[in-house]
Amino acid sequence: QEQLQNLKTKVTSFCSLCQSCLSDTDAGVRQQAFVVLSDLLLVFGPQLPRDGREALGPLVLLPDAGLQSQLAAFLMDHVFHHVCDPEEFSATEDNESRIEELHQRRVLLAGFCKLIIYNVLELSAASDVFKHYAKFYSDYGDIIKETLNYTRQIDRQEWARTLLLSLRQLMTELLLQQGPEIRAAEAFLEIRDLARRFSLLFSLHQLRNRPALLSVHK
Template sequence: AFTILCDVLMIFSHQIMTGGRDMLEPLVYTPDSSLQSELLSFILDHVFIDQDDDNNNGQQDDEASKIEALHKRRNLLAAFCKLIVYTVVEMNTAADIFKQYMKYYNDYGDIIKETMSKTRQIDKIQCAKTLILSLQQLFNEMIQENGYNFDRSSPTFSGIKELARRFALTFGLDQLKTREAIAMLHK
């Protein structure tokens, strides 16, 4: 049902009017913030889970069913990321996806990296703001857990630094092309 909802949102998005089809404007549906939040919550609850948490009625999963479950979760994430890339949902909703990049790199790294790449192509400044938002969210979560006197050598803080390093690498090495986005990061 989630994938179908994402497909329907894509079909009736602002993209429907491309190619001089302005008469289809009454059919355009833009999801409100409540629906966007529900879609994101579904992804966070059903995609970003440990393999052990995703078992069938408490039974021991065999390898084939684990692979199939991962494939289903990847399809759910890809459907939501498509909504982000085609600006059906706001780009800042991707912050909760981007902050999972390191933790779930093996399972979803390719999807998240491609989403970052596409959002950067759409709007470098907004993409940079979204990346910063994801780092801020992780840092605030760490502060809530450990307080302001956290250990700078802790695995959590090191993970945030490593994620920031990887985000920086996604901008590439051409400083002239990324100058504006990088300058925004430092504001």
């Protein structure tokens, strides 16, 4: 028990150090801190005490609300801040560096999605990813689609509520930016397209998804 407590103290301290590095002035340090932090939370997540490892229960490390907010904000600043035009890769001389940058952003997003899939973060945290499904489809469509499929198996009703939350967040942001006259806005059309894409996910298994649909309409 003493060894476990010492290890827990060291892991917690290291986690705090990584968290502080998320706001470092160096972009490389920020990204590396995010990757290490994601891996750390995954290794010491809720699945740690399973499969005969019950004694390791005291080592489980769950992110508090502040850290969860920081991780979500990091995604907005470093992953969902720029839509890549496929023509950019062929029209510029530094296309290799652009491809590498896209790869790095995909690694960051995949790390965050794993935290949701393995129940380190609540399923509702996926709204920060799902709401970008249509807009960033060319960059991260495969990652977000896999996350949609995996999280649907965790809890279909909560998954459906998370999809609705994604749309509500986008609508709220749009109303705050442009006011009530939004039906002709490009952003509104993008939200409508996203809602259409989400609706197709329910049509795949109608009987299984019926309770989820009912929960959305309550």
